[in-house]
Amino acid sequence: MSHTYKEEREKKRNKLHDELGVDPYGRRYPDVEHIGDVRARCERLGIQAGQIIDDQAARVAGRIMLLRSFGSLTFVTLRDATGSIQLGISKKAIGNRWPVAKLLDLGDIIGVTGRLGATQTGEMTVWADNFTLLCKSLRPPPGKWHGLSDVELRYRHRYVDLFANPEVRDVFRARSQIIDAVRRCLVDRGFIEVETPMLQPQYGGAAARPFVTHHNTLDIDLYLRISPELYLKRLLVGGLERVFEINRNFRNEGISTRHNPEFTMLELYQAYADRDDMMDITEAMTAAAIDRIGGGYKRPFGEHELDFTTPWPRHKYSDLLAEYAGVQMEDVAAVRSKAAELGIDHADKDDAVVINELFERAVEDHLIQPCFVYDYPAAICPLTRRHPDDPNIALRFEAFAATMELGNAYTELNDPAVQRANLERQVAGEGDQTMAVMDEDFLLALEYGMPPAGGLGVGIDRLVMVLTNSPSIRDVILFPLQRPAGKTEPPDEQEARGDENAKREQET
């Protein structure tokens, strides 16, 4: 390759530094005004086409997104976090800075002072009287029209995705607002936020395979947590009556549009409450998040419109099974027959496991609108209190939207003997090592006494998905896990690294 974009820009950078005495990487540029605010000011002033208002100064900074050059006059579209605005940079107004202006490229970051005005076509414009190069970009940005659409490059080079595709920033801004709204909602209800171990000597609180790591000094294996549940319940024992944690869980399972190996989970526990209180909190948190990001309670998601207006419909698990699978939950023979009909391998599985697989296969695809599904088979709910009238039913619900499980809640089990029996059954469970070993300290805590409580887990990533109309969980996680890149890096980078390796080999 005779030349590259990078080399072309490096020549400009060197010329700026060596011949024009300009620092290509700038420095502090204080007292800038948000471009969004400048635009608002222009609107208020009602500037007429062709007018320049001498006493309306502006000072902005951002990245050059578009350049239109007319010899001695250049129009720049400058963008910051709040929006974009046109700059007019003319040789006449800039004077001896003009040679620097001619070396500006798409993607450069500059600061500008000037006066507000409008061009002959009425476009609001900052007419520059000075500008400062704050960072010379050495890489060409993606095309100005199509942006960056290759999903692999978008995830691997998210920074490019973010500045090239403004709607991506909107999603992550919404994510921040959603989390903030959820957090405030809980704090306002008297919850305190806590942090419990991510490195756990034993894992538990969910059925999933963990990541294993090792602590060198202690010389022990540790697990990246699959759930904070057993620690948060210890806090209930300790008298922290309303606690929540928003943090990462790690599950060593498959990756899909709705699963990332690390994902953000909200878990909360409220003493003296129960499952039904958790439904109210789920609705309240979601409503708070929607109020915060705007757009109303009826929201598009793919082909559908999801209606988050509260209260959400509440469906009994067994009723849905009857409706969509055509079987009564208690009729084990019918359940197994239907499961076999749907191709579910059920021979060696517990009744409740088969029921749940049938539910997942036959029912979940129908759960488009936000809703709660309650009263789960007890055998798949080892941490949940039993229904007082039916020991085969657990006081659990899951919240669904767009066929995805958004949340999971229990009336928590606080009987240490029942809890021990349930966990022993899990540990002994045929071939299902995922529930792992007994957490004796957790059981000890229950023996000291845990107040009756409601507990709730909400998959934050999925909540963000349904509220931002994002079809893939990777669209709401800034850096989703990718296999290490092969040849996706620019070739000159690889050459550079190869050269370094060669040098290192020569030196040794």
Added chain:
RNA sequence: GGGGGCGUAGCUCAGUCGGCAGAGCAACGGCCUUUUAAGCCGUGGGUCGUGGGUUCGAGUCCCACCGCCCUCACCA
């Protein structure tokens, strides 16, 4: 892990039956003080994901591998 699809210039994409690897934008050189994806003239730019194979000849056909997307399984 199974099934399906995709990978061509910096970006977005064409590439027919196997016959000289293309376009727009971007870049470089030139003209241009009111453009809105500015325009006009000119120029350069390719490991066609990687490696094999078939063939006189492969971006194209075959095989293997790598990566990504969708889907199923597992899970939330």
